[in-house]
Amino acid sequence: MRYLTAGESHGPQLTTILEGIPSGLPLTAAEINEELSRRQKGHGRGRRMQIEKDQAIINSGVRHGYTLGSPITLAVENRDFKHWTKIMGAEPLEEDSDEVKRQITRPRPGHADLNGAIKYNHRDMRNVLERSSARETTVRVAAGAVAKQLLKELGIKVGGHVIEIGGVVAEQLSFESLEDLQERTEASPVRCLDETAGKKMMHAIDEAKEKGDSIGGIVEVIVEGMPVGVGSYVHYDRKLDAKLAAAIMSINAFKGAEIGIGFEAAHKPGSLVHDEILWNEEDGYTRRTNNAGGLEGGMTTGMPIVVRGVMKPIPTLYKPLQSIDIDSKEPFQASIERSDSCAVPAASVVAEAVVAWELAAAIVEQFGVDNMERIKENIERHNRQAREF
Ligand code: FMN
Known part of the structure; x- marks a missing residue:
């Protein structure tokens, strides 16, 4: 399975083409729209999210509620485009038009602006920022919604939550089931299980906003029901943990990824890190703990997958940061629209989507023929063999 995305932040629409989704998967725009709407929520989001009420249009690959096995094209319109038709139009502009004069020559620190402008030789940095914007994650969430639907059909559940924002760490992280996690985090404006920490996180966001500043944090994705042995140890590019880390790191502004206890393993002796192996008649092999986050040797262990990412x-800050105008070479204070x-x-929500995609792709690669029925049969056979091993 693979996918491409296309589209600029203020262009007419964002598009993704998904290749290799098996046939016979139940899919409607409603499942995709639910994920798109989850991405638009959250304390601390600005005006753009109120303008855009994202809706997916399925342009190919689905008929009468089921996937066909052919490429699936999903589009999400940018409602704001009507105000950008000239600036973002595909047709050439007059040499001395206002739009030509309104070029962006001031790179924002922390963005792709300067490096992208040098690399692609753009004197107008709008040509960079329109595509490097995280607006693109909209269609990654759409692709992830399809992957989640595929996993759900196979009894594999995906959940996600926020565990830290601006130095406020969630302490109460226990939940009864992924449904419980989903319900409680959906009710939280910061997607946090710990209500007390959630309130402090909102306060930290408001405080940052008042100061014209911004804050980051840590998110966690949990996946239950993955069969054992998905991925491989035989080659670097078949290791599932590496693919998950790359997927997390590919999200705009993500600067680190962890699997299981991750960086904490550096401070602990091996005896407190590795998960002891148990066996019982009913479940076959299990682990006493899950410090490895469901992955050993580049393969799933059958325990829940736990992946974290730091944003x-x-x-872009109201509080200005110094930068240099590429035309005048004069310093200026970068602030924002x-x-x-x-x-x-x-x-x-984006992290859930990219993790879901990697896991669905690994499942299809390992158990896939081209239709869902056969994949289900293959997984059942594999799970039986693993239990009896
Ligand atoms: N950066 C901003 O400056 N303003 C935003 O409103 C903004 N919104 C974002 C929303 C999401 C969901 C994500 C994942 C990222 C957002 N970013 C935003 C981050 C930038 O897109 C990102 O930092 C930038 O493209 C540079 O890439 P890098 O940080 O990965 O190096």
Whole structure:
């Protein structure tokens, strides 16, 4: 399975083409729209999220509520485009038009602006920022919604939550089931299980906003029901933990990824890190703990997958940071048109989406023929063999 995305932040629409989704998967726009709406919520989001009420249009690959096995094209319109038709139009502009004169020559620190402008030789940095914007994560969430639907059909559940924002750490992280986690985090404006910490997080976001600043945080994705042995140890590019880390790191503003206890393993002796192996007639092999986050040797252990990602504070600030105008070479104080002060809750939905995609792709690669029925049969056979091993 693979997917491409296309589209600029203020262009007419964002598009994704999904290749290799098996046939026979129940899919409607409603499932995708639910995920799109989850991405738009969250304390700390700015005006753009009120303008855009994202809705997916399925342009190919689905008929009468089921996937066909052919490429699936999903589009999400940018409602704001009507105000940008000239600036973002595909047709050439007159040499001395206002739009030509209104070029962006001031790179914002923390963004792709300067490096992208040098690399692609753009004197107008709008040509960079329109595509490097996290608006693109909209269609990654749409792709992830399809992957989640595939996993759900196989009894594999995906959940996600925020565990830290601006230095406020969630302490109460226990939940009864992924449904319980989903219900409680959905009710939290910062997607946090710990209500007390959640309130402090909101306060921290408001405080950052008042100061014209921004804050980042940590999100966690949990996946239950993955069969054992998905991924491989035989080659670097088949290791599932590496693919998950790359997926997390590919989200805008994500600067680190952890699997299981992750960086904490550096401070502990091996005897407190590795998960002891148990066996019983009913379940076969299990683990006493899950410090490995469901992955050993690049493969699933059958325990829940636990992946964390750290998001830096949003780089566009009301509080100005120094930069250099690329035309005049004069320093200036970079400040903004509009920005969120914290997008960690939204980013946790993006993290769920990219993790779901990698896991669905690994399942299809390992158990896939081209239709859902056969994949289900193959997984059942595999699970039986693993239990009896
Ligand atoms: N950066 C901003 O400056 N303003 C925003 O409103 C903003 N919103 C974001 C929303 C989400 C869901 C995510 C995941 C990121 C957001 N970012 C925002 C982060 C930038 O897109 C990102 O920092 C930038 O593209 C540079 O890439 P890098 O941080 O990965 O190096």
